[in-house]
Amino acid sequence: MPDFNEVKSIVKGDVLFDVPMKEYTSMQVGGLCACMVTPRDEDDIFKFIDWAKRNEQRYFVIGSGTNLIVRDGGIKNPVLRMKGTFDSVEVVSEDESVLRIRAGAGKPLAELVKYCEENGLSGMEPLAGIPGTTGGAIVMNAGTGHGTLSDIVETVTFIERTGKTRTLNKKAMGFGYRTCKELSSSSIVVSAVFNLRKSDKAAVSKKIAAVLKEKTQSQPLNYPSSGSIFKNPSRIKAWKLLDEAGMRGVRVRGAKYSELHTNFIVNTGNARAEDVLTLIDAGIEKVKEKTKVKLELEVVIIGEQ
Ligand SMILES: Cc1cc2nc3c(=O)[nH]c(=O)nc-3n(C[C@H](O)[C@H](O)[C@H](O)COP(=O)(O)OP(=O)(O)OC[C@H]3O[C@@H](n4cnc5c(N)ncnc54)[C@H](O)[C@@H]3O)c2cc1C
The missing domain is CATH 3.90.78.10 (UDP-N-acetylenolpyruvoylglucosamine reductase, C-terminal domain)
Structure with missing residues (x-):
């Protein structure tokens, strides 16, 4: 059994032990997670990966746990949780018709949709009502019949188990139906750049309302x-x-x-x-x-x- 206390001593973020996963997943089932790490910054991620390598530990990355079912026996390996951290949004560039933003992987998707609505930016409307983090939505290529996240992604930045940081464009990421080929189970998505069209605030709100209405009528x-x-x-x-x-x-x-x-x-x-x-x-x-x-x-x- 590796010494999870060592993780606590080397990262700045929260490290919790024996965490009931039913409290961290939207299905609200599952046993205890032996060690859950919420990194505060990229340095924490590098230190965590280094510890995992030295201790021959596989790890699992989660966001909000809205697409995740944890078995009753819990998780023995450490879990890196990206919710509640890496949640910045910044404007990368802007011209007459397009605004490019970089969002952290931990940013709740709903907040990103709200940001777009408030700023009259079009592109995120199909994702309205989908719970979870931006990172989770990238890995799952989340979407609805109206469109998927990959429609508006420009680049994704992620850290591999080797400690290498990579930034790939949409094509190289290999997005498919609820999948992204380039990411392995140990890849840690940290941020992504999105291309959004400048639009009319009322028009964006109207589309979001229509998508939300469809969801509330068809989903329990x-x-x-x-x-x-x-x-x-x-x-x-x-x-x-x-x-x-x-x-x-x-x-x-x-x-x-x-x-x-x-x-x-x-x-x-x-x-x-x-x-x-x-x-x-x-x-x-x-x-x-x-x-x-x-x-x-x-x-x-x-x-x-
Ligand atoms: C009521 C409800 C409605 C939903 N409706 C939709 C819908 O309309 N369309 C849709 O596509 N989905 C839908 N979902 C599923 C879910 O919300 C999405 O798949 C969401 O994008 C998952 O995000 P998450 O942060 O919760 O990821 P999690 O459930 O925590 O993880 C999902 C996967 O992503 C990986 N992951 C998460 N974050 C990272 C990261 N930063 N780096 C690397 N890997 C990571 C995990 O390892 C796991 O493989 C719905 C879920 C619920 C509960």
Whole structure:
């Protein structure tokens, strides 16, 4: 067992031990995380990576935990948490029609959308209502039917396990449907530059309101969840496949396939990760049985059984 106290002695940011992951994920399930580090700056990240290398420790990076299910056995490896830190926004350049901003990975996406709305900047509207951090949204290439984060990304800066900092343009990042090929599970996204079009404030607000209305009507936002559990296979929606396979409303203890949106599993109270994972397996099996389609996970599952 590595000495997590050493991490505490070498970084300036918070280092917490035995953290209940149900308090750090929107699904509100999961066991204890042995060591959670919130870096204060890049120097903290370099020191943490160096410690991980010396101690042969794999680590996991999280943002707000809104796309994350942690198993009940918790996480033995250290976790680097980017929420509540790296949350600056600065203007990089501006001309008549475009404003380029750099946002820190820990900046809540909702605050970035708000910033754009207040400043009459267009491009972020499709991301309205998506919870989580900017870093998480980059890794997941978060989006809606109206567009994805990669539509407005210019460059992404991240630190690799080797300690090397890289800045790559959108093309080199290899964004795809809820994925970004260039990032590995040990890459730490620290910031990104976005291209935003100068627009009319009222027009931006109107688009944001329309996206939010769609979301509140179609997603069960009154219960803890991780958003969509599965990716949509090409040409068909995952919720439809799950629905046709009879999963709507199916429950295992406190976890349930939402009646409003069958691709959401909601925690109706005291669900354990095991309940959610049992439902996920059942959904995959039933859809495969009925349609031969193998559903792929959109949520990220980590931790010990
Ligand atoms: C109610 C609800 C609605 C949602 N609606 C949508 C939607 O419409 N569209 C959509 O795309 N998603 C949606 N989601 C899913 C989720 O909000 C997004 O995927 C979000 O971008 C995840 O951000 P996060 O900070 O919470 O990341 P986390 O859940 O903490 O992590 C997600 C992944 O990103 C990695 N990661 C996070 N931050 C970093 C970083 N700085 N560096 C390196 N890796 C990092 C983690 O390792 C993990 O692999 C929804 C979720 C909920 C709960």
